[in-house]
Amino acid sequence: MPEIKDLENICSQVRRDIVRMVHAVNSGHPGGSLGCTEYFVALYFHTLKHNPAKFSMDGIGEDLFFLSNGHISPVFYSALARSGYFEVKELSTFRKLNTRLQGHPTTHEGLPGVRVASGSLGQGMSVALGAAVAKKLNKDDRFVYSLHGDGEMQEGQIWEAAMYAAAKKVDNIISTIDVNGQQIDGSTESVCSLGDLHAKWLAFGWDVLSMNGADISNVIATLQKAKEHCGKGKPVMILMTTAMGQGVDFMMGTHKWHGTAPNDEQLAKALAQLPETVGDY
């Protein structure tokens, strides 16, 4: 298993990838990507049992991950590339014509590591649940992970899925919500308050954990704890507190960097805060 220091180094490199990718095409979503970096690095470099070199759609005997808030594709692509699903240099094609790294993730261009298209919000939990049910049918004891934005909780389909998972005791799923309190038009509080997410998920019959998304040790420990909570008749939800734009001081904690790319000057300023550790693409 990699040391925490190594994982933190990868986080810095992933953050460099994120800001460089969105800068290169002057589009994309850096804010949520930066905030979820520790989560992705913990999953792809520590927690998941997976086979990056030999991707198979069915993933029999492997853990599966589904990104429901597909707009944070930069962090997903960087984690996939740097964990070995495809060559790191392909990150330079992000959002360009004929790329496999579409603006929002898709299976359509055959990018290894992606198992469903996402972007239109609210759909990923249902898909992850379907995959979790298929694992049970196949007597496959691995886990299914999904990640969601907190703004995404405003979509009704999430709550259909939430009700189903508890009612049918889908207890091999570990979902996480990126609670950064921001969405496109402003704070979640000002746009349409989510209320008490912890109480809501408990009321829907889920086992609910919390973690600090900026602390990779805490993320790893909580994901481990979540696995131990599986198999007990309840789906598991982790509420992950993050700051949008984490790691780049002028991007932190504001919805303004949800879907805005840095200019040349801002890129230089961001990269100065993020040491190159394992090599730029």
Place this chain on the structure above:
Amino acid sequence: MKHTFTDKKDTRSGFGAGLLELGKTNPKVVALCADLTGSLKMDAFQKEFPDRFFQVGIAEANMMGLAAGMTIGGKIPFTGTFANFSTGRVYDQIRQSIAYSGKNVKICASHAGLTLGEDGATHQILEDIGLMKMLPHMTVINPCDYNQTKAATIAIAALEGPVYLRFGRPVVPNFTPADQQFIIGKAILMQEGADVSIFATGHLVWQALEAAEMLAAKGISAEVINIHTIKPLDDAAILASVSKTRCAISAEEHQMNGGLGDSIAQLLSRKLPSPLEMIAVKDSFGESGTPEQLMTKYGLDAAHIVKAAETVIRRKQTVTA
């Protein structure tokens, strides 16, 4: 040739019978239903294969996502609910999680069209064919009777990729062979004719055969072709028939906009411009009534096909003159 039928049955029961058979022969097949198990005739599958049947409750969006997810791990999910809730209600879920993602989901839809009857326009979807045929790589099938629906249900399990299978509620003549081989995308010549081609789908196939008989009594020879697969359309069969008859009628229980007639018009205007009349609902919602009353009121019966045939033949003669 006079077409006869041995019995009258609902097409949804053909789906239920096909699904049950698939349950026995293909262990990858799973079924999901959104609180309409009896209406979709899925109860036999549910009873026989409880571990492969998923009651999702009144949550169709979640059902489509679950089905997409179950394909990951090799299952072949068949979803069942009314056509309205199988398409319009969940269009974005089908578009992103199933069609764009290339998932092997079979979307099976009952109670399509006006023949749902007394429940009225909220449930009588007449736009579903259009919605589904617009999605890239979606196969769209609308079989005509019990036997054909059963055969189609079994056939789509063997096709890799998303399929929309449309059928209905009422009891109608069961006139195609019980042992038929269902070939997706291959139109079926029901009756040869020389003066006009009638391309019908779903419940309208029987009406077209009745119309052909009425036309024969008037000395008009109608060719009747069963277009059970609307997408991919059997271009060759349509062009071959119209090359001979030089005029055509489309007949369907659907809006004129976006339906089978639209697809045929596209084809003919590009490859073989010919007079075409369309039997379809003309930019209108449905209403409550018995299936027969509604089909007559909205012009979707044999009598209206006969009138359309006479019109289109006159148009052909004008063009030729």
